[in-house]
Amino acid sequence: MTQLGRGAGSSAPRSVDVARLAGVSQKTVSRVFNNEPYVSAEVRQRVLGAAEELGYRLNNAARALASGRTRTIGVVTLGTALYGPASLLVGIERAARDTGYALRVVNTADGDPAGIAGAVESLLDQGVDGIVISEPIDEGKISLGVDVPVLVLGAPAGFVGPRAVATGVRADLLARAATEHLLDLGHPTVHHLAGPQRWYSARDRLEGWRAALADRGVYEPPVAQGDWSAASGYEAGRQLAADSDVTAVFAANDDMAIGLIRALVEAGRSVPKDVSVVGFDDIPVAAYVTPRLTTVRQPFDAVAKQGLELLVHAIENPDADPLPAGDPPVELVVRASTAPPRSRTTPE
Numbered sequence: 001m002t003q004l005g006r007g008a009g010s011s012a013p014r015s016v017d018v019a020r021l022a023g024v025s026q027k028t029v030s031r032v033f034n035n036e037p038y039v040s041a042e043v044r045q046r047v048l049g050a051a052e053e054l055g056y057r058l059n060n061a062a063r064a065l066a067s068g069r070t071r072t073i074g075v076v077t078l079g080t081a082l083y084g085p086a087s088l089l090v091g092i093e094r095a096a097r098d099t100g101y102a103l104r105v106v107n108t109a110d111g112d113p114a115g116i117a118g119a120v121e122s123l124l125d126q127g128v129d130g131i132v133i134s135e136p137i138d139e140g141k142i143s144l145g146v147d148v149p150v151l152v153l154g155a156p157a158g159f160v161g162p163r164a165v166a167t168g169v170r171a172d173l174l175a176r177a178a179t180e181h182l183l184d185l186g187h188p189t190v191h192h193l194a195g196p197q198r199w200y201s202a203r204d205r206l207e208g209w210r211a212a213l214a215d216r217g218v219y220e221p222p223v224a225q226g227d228w229s230a231a232s233g234y235e236a237g238r239q240l241a242a243d244s245d246v247t248a249v250f251a252a253n254d255d256m257a258i259g260l261i262r263a264l265v266e267a268g269r270s271v272p273k274d275v276s277v278v279g280f281d282d283i284p285v286a287a288y289v290t291p292r293l294t295t296v297r298q299p300f301d302a303v304a305k306q307g308l309e310l311l312v313h314a315i316e317n318p319d320a321d322p323l324p325a326g327d328p329p330v331e332l333v334v335r336a337s338t339a340p341p342r343s344r345t346t347p348e
Contacts, residue, residue, distance in 0.1 A: 237263025
């Protein structure tokens with residue numbers, strides 16, 4: 001577990017506390033943190049050590065405001081060009097414009113849990129009033145011992161903190177809608193091409209698919225695995241095309257669905273006459289591939305708007321109860337890649 005800042009329940013340390021612990025004056029503490037001259041190396045180290053021990057953090061920008069706030073929100077997000085995380089970040093930027101708060105964004109790297117801690121510390125050092133954690137990959141349990149509200153987007157309660165609120169796109173509900181659409185068309189079951197399971201969203205989509213099958217009492221086939229890329233969808237499609245029992249596939253994103261369709265067609269399996277395919281995201285190209293892709297649209301803007309409202313409320317009303325978070329809308333976009341199975345269609 002990574003401990004960020006001070007523990008929950010402690011009051012914010014002040015410069016007088018640092019001065020008392022270091023055995024110096026408040027003026028000396030100020031000189032150290034403002035990098036002023038005429039402070040010996042020994043005294044400077046003593047002050048910095050005391051500040052670290054107490055968890056003291058200088059916030060010059062906030063002190064300059066009468067309100068004590070910088071009106072800035074920090075965002076910690078995975079540095080990736082993948083459609084989902086990138087679109088959510090754009091949604092956050094749009095929503096922030098309506099709140100009157102500016103954003104400071106820090107990107108992290110996949111596979112570096114310390115990067116999250118470092119990103120949070122960097123934002124706190126800049127005096128942000130609140131933090132958005134938009135980390136789609138499971139890097140282990142992260143404990144947020146900070147004194148500003150934290151909004152967690154799309155991750156389970158592994159991110160904890162004294163003033164944490166959470167919301168997300170509810171990918172499980174979207175996955176259920178995609179799976180139920182195929183079952184409603186009459187397919188006996190639905191195969192699933194899953195995303196990498198370190199991603200929270202991939203797990204949610206898997207669980208939504210699984211729950212939909214269980215509710216209908218139908219057979220749950222083995223799960224195919226991809227990595228979000230069209231190439232991985234193509235490779236999975238080559239395997240699925242060889243199984244004549246496959247009549248419907250729900251892919252965990254549109255890119256994999258597009259690769260899957262190409263593999264099915266190359267193997268002589270018509271889409272949707274032989275196999276129906278549903279994607280996830282509704283990327284811009286989904287409406288222009290052949291066949292046009294049926295998919296579920298992620299409500300990035302709605303989630304970002306609601307999340308920022310929750311966070312700003314927590315910032316501006318520190319003693320109030322958090323606002324309730326509602327479920328985002330579910331939008332199934334039906335196009336040409338889905339149809340009833342052959343046995344239920346009119347013969348040509």
